[in-house]
Amino acid sequence: MKTTVKALVVGGGAVGTSIAYHLAKAGWDDVMLLERDELTSGSTWHAAGLLPLFNMSYATTHIHKYSVDFYKQLEAETGLNAGFAVVGNLRMAQTQERMDEYMLYAATAETCDVPYEWMTPDQIKAKWPLIKTDDLKGALYHNTDGYINPAxxxxxxxxxxxxxxxxxxxKWQADAFEWNGTAWDVTCTKMVEKGGNLIPSDEQIVITAEHVVTASGNHAQTTAKKLGIKIPAIPVEHQFIVMDQDPDLVKFRAEGHVEHPVIRDADAQSYVREERGGWILGVYEKNAPAVFEYGVPDAFRADLFPLDLERIEDQYMAMIHRIPSCEESGLKDDFNGPICYTPDGNPLVGPAPGLRNMWLAEGFSFGITAAGGTGYYLAQMMVNGEAEIDMASLDPKRYGDWMTTEFAARKNEECYDHVYILHHPDEERPACRPLRTSPAYDRQAKRGAQFGFVNGWERPNYYAPAGFNDHDARSFRRGGWWQYAVEEAKAIREGVGLVDATAFTKHKISGAGATAFLDWFTCNKLPKIGRINLTYALTSHGTTRTEYTIVRLSEDEYYLVSAGAWHAYDQDYLTKAIADKEPEFGRINLEDVTTKYGVFAIAGPKSRDVLAEVIKDADPETALSNKRFPWLSAKQIELGMCPVNAIRVAYTGELGWELHHPMEMQNYLFDLLEKAGEKHGMKLVGARAQNWLRQEKSYRAFGNELGRDATPAEADLPRFIDLSKDFYGKDAMVEKGIRSKCVTLLIDGPDDADPWGREALYTPDGTRVGRLTSGGYSVAFEKSIGLGYVRPEQAVVGTKLKVRMFDALWDAEIVEDSPYDPKNANIRIDG
Structure with a gap:
């Protein structure tokens, strides 16, 4: 047995074998896969084998599409039939709102080249008469997928x-992982059969691997403990039943009709497919419990749990309603097995936090569908340094060290029973909340804050009157919250608003090597002392890895602010980069101060007036003037008794400041500002209005316009790129050129809806030329607005395009960057 390899894949399910295959296909000729039992002995063996292309995630849709295409080619390469029944996938809708959901998905699917078609109830009935359709609104049909035999x-x-x-x-188990400075020493134990159980023997070896990938499925919690990290992948029980033959179905097929597609009745929380003249019913019911929170028992192999029919009774009755001919069919077989989940339902794919050359591929609730694409894109990341699509939304570091086993288990249960709920783009799930709260949370809640969930933090999305129900306000169109966001956006444009931005990620970097490091690490010039710059850290491929606002506090001391949703992601990248470059640049200190400082952003034409009420200065009238406190500068000021690091910048494009303050003084500062703001009409403002306002200024957002599939040059940000210096990723960025370009569009959309930033863009003659990455409403122009990427030849001001919304094409026009106040006069206004 080999003891030295380039890459070791741990886990022999569908995901692990795909990763091993694609690493070899990508050119690594020294790859080993270890499986503690037999291939497919985990969740793979009892998976239903469905291949749903339907997904709201851009990255996950690409992964699923690759899998579906890849599986069709396997037999030609290997001679083994993968058991792919390309019967299609029929997603039925009982309500117009469900159809709205499908239309939003379809707009996203187009951006990934996923084919689909719409079907009316009459068309469904004519093609598949066993399906009851008189209570349906319609269906979304994918004719290219279906189901496959997982084994x-x-x-x-x-x-x-x-x-x-x-x-x-x-029959080899990876028991311990030790980094030796250049590679992983993996202690492996031979597993043997004894009395039907699989137990470790005395035989051990150490395999040295330059790279390790864990694809351990239900064993993810055990893997996490061995690696000393947290992995929020915990299984949930999933049930499906196999029914005896349905005589009407047998007759239907005997008459020469093709097999039914996979039938998904999302409003009934179930899926159905044919199985040898009968039906398989699978469900996503409420109250399915998480299992193996602290590891899989050694005695659990290819085992199942007892079926809980009471838990799925409603779904079973709904199936009889949908396919009445199955009512007399008996129960032939049942399955209740563990399927791994994550809190948001997307897998964890990418580098492990804090570790070198350790890669995770865990938490696959749709493992068969995702296996092929995960192998393909993860191999690109490992071999080439980056994937061709932005994989950040699946990065394992999207959950930080604050995450616990209890949190993961409860959120995974919630995710399971939310598989078939309506997934509104403004969806906020309630489990395990509130958890991370800033001190002002209770005050904001009393004032009507409706909170969103950002990396565990509670952040106000908008403010509403007492008794308002956020859940009822959600919609695929303009929800009940929309009017409040409009009022908040107008308040900042016309008066003054206060935004809680405490969730920002914040780091301090100092030391003799700090300046040289940051100059190499980011693409813009470093600011002078007391000034700030917006800049980007790039990947090795020249694409955007992270966006930073950098405040220079002294010659070798810097304060970095980045997106709140990406705290662990940014911290891990900084930590590893500093460790690599410190020997070259000198001592570099990194301090995470995210929970040390709170942040309020005050913005609007009257923001200076509010601050003048409370600032403690020898000359309060001029303390905030352009002369003493210019735009893009930072100063230590005192607001009442609160010391504040004030940064003159505003994500909304108005006169404004970010007020970074000691977290323990936040309530004092909130009360002080609220009282001072009363006579100026100051309004509390949430993230949704702020998101609209930043689009009016064409401010790019990380995770939307900025990511690992586009360079800062393609994001059309030349003013933040200093090509006169050397920085990480520069040569790759220049070599890439401009493959697509970020633009701002004003959109004449429907009267009751705005784009969400997932829609496809077309020329007037119907040629697809790009996609939106952000969308919303503009209070300045009183119409929809969006940012997105188009082909370079289309990225010209005045170009007329079309946006796909609700299965119709709506007029859009590319406008100049920062269509609102393009000369930044409002931001620089003096006082």
Missing amino acids: DVTQAMAKGARQRGVVIER
């Missing part, structure tokens, strides 16, 4: 991997 596709990928030189070793 067969896994064995086919395993054979393909072996053909490409991968060594697959069964």
Whole structure:
């Protein structure tokens, strides 16, 4: 058995075999896969094998599409039939709101080249008469997917991997991982059968691997403990039943009709497909429990849990309603097995937090669908340094160290029973909340704050009157909250508003090597002392890894502010980069001060007036003037008794300041500002209005316009790129050129809806040329607005385009950057 390899993949399910296959296909000729039992012995063996292309995530949709296309080619390569039944996937809707959801998804699907078609109830009935359709609004049909045999596709990928030189070793368990400075020493134990159980033997070896990938499925919690990290992947029980033959179905097929598609009745929380003249019913019911929170028992192998029919009674009755002919069919078989979940339902794919050359591929609730694409894109990340799509939304570091086992288990249960709920773009899920709160949370709640969930933090989305129900306000169109966001946006444009931005990620970097490091690490000039700059850290491929606001506090001391949702992601990247460059640049100190400082952003034409009421200065009238406190500068000031690091910048494009203050003084400062703001009509403002306002200024957002699939040059940000200096990723960025370009569009959309930033863009003649990455409403122009990427030749002011919304094309026009106040006169206004 080999003891030195380039890459070691731990886990022999569909995901692990795909990763091994694609690493070999990408050119790594020294790959080994370890499986503690037999291939497919985890969740793979009892998976239903469905291949749903439907997904609201851009990255996950790409992954699923690759899988569906890849599985169709496996037999030609390996000679093994993967058992792919390309019967299609029919997503039925009982309500117009469900149709709205499908239309939003379809607009996203187009950006990933996923084919689809719409079907009316009459068309469904004519093609598949066993389906009851008189209570349906319609359906979304994907004719390119269907279902597959999980064991067969896994064995086919395993054979393909072996053909490409991968060594697959069964009955070996990875027990310990130790980084030796250049590679991983993985202690492995031979597993043996005894009395039907799988137990460790005395035989051990150490495999040295430059890279390790864990694809341990239900064993993710055990893996996490061995690695000393947190992985919020915990299984939830998933049930499906196999029914005896349905005589009407047998007759239907005997008459020469093709097999039914996978039938998804989302409003009934279930899916149905044919199985040898009968039906399989799978459900996503409420109250399905999480299992194995602290690890899978050694005695649990290819085992199942007892079926809980009472838990799925409603879904079973709904199936009989939808396919009445199955009512007399008996129960032939049942499955209740563990399926791994994550709090947001998306898998954890990418580098492990805090570790070198350790890669995670965990938490796959749709593992068969995602396996092929995960292998493909993860191999790109490992071999090439980055994938061709932005994988940040799946990064394991989207959950920080604040995450606990209890949190993951409860959120995973919630995620499971939310599989088939209406997924509004403004959806906020309630489990495990509130958890991380800033001191002013209770005050804001009393004033009507409706909170969003950002990396565990509670952040006001908008403010509403007493008794308002956020859940009832959600919609695929302009929800009940929309009017309040409009009022908040107008308050900042016309008067003054206060935004809680405490969730920002904040770091301090200091030391003799700090300046040289940041100059290499970011693409813009570093600010002078007391000034600020917006800048970007790039990937090795020249794309955008992170956006920072940098405040220079002294010669070698800096304060970095980045997106709140990406705290662990940014901290991990900074930590590793500093460790790499410190020997070259000198001592560099990194301090995470995210929870040390709160942030209020005050903005609007009257923001200076409010601050003048409370600032403690020898000359309060001029303390905030352009002369003493110019735009893009930072000063230590005192507001009442609160020391504040005030930064003159505003994400809304108005006169404004970010007020970074000691967290323990936040309530004092909130009360002080609120009282001072009363006579100036100051309004509390949430994130949704702020998001609209930043689009009027064409301010790019990380995770939307800024990501690892586009360079800052393609984001059209030349003013933040200093090509006169050397910085990480510069050569790759320049070499890429401009493949697509970020633009701002004003949109004449429907009267009751705005884009969400997931929609496809077309020329007037119907040629798709790009996609939106942000969307919303503009109070300045009283119409919809969006940012997105188009082909370079289309990125010209005045170009007429079309936006896909609700299965219709709406007029849009590319406008100049910062269509609101393009000369920044409002931001620089003096007082």
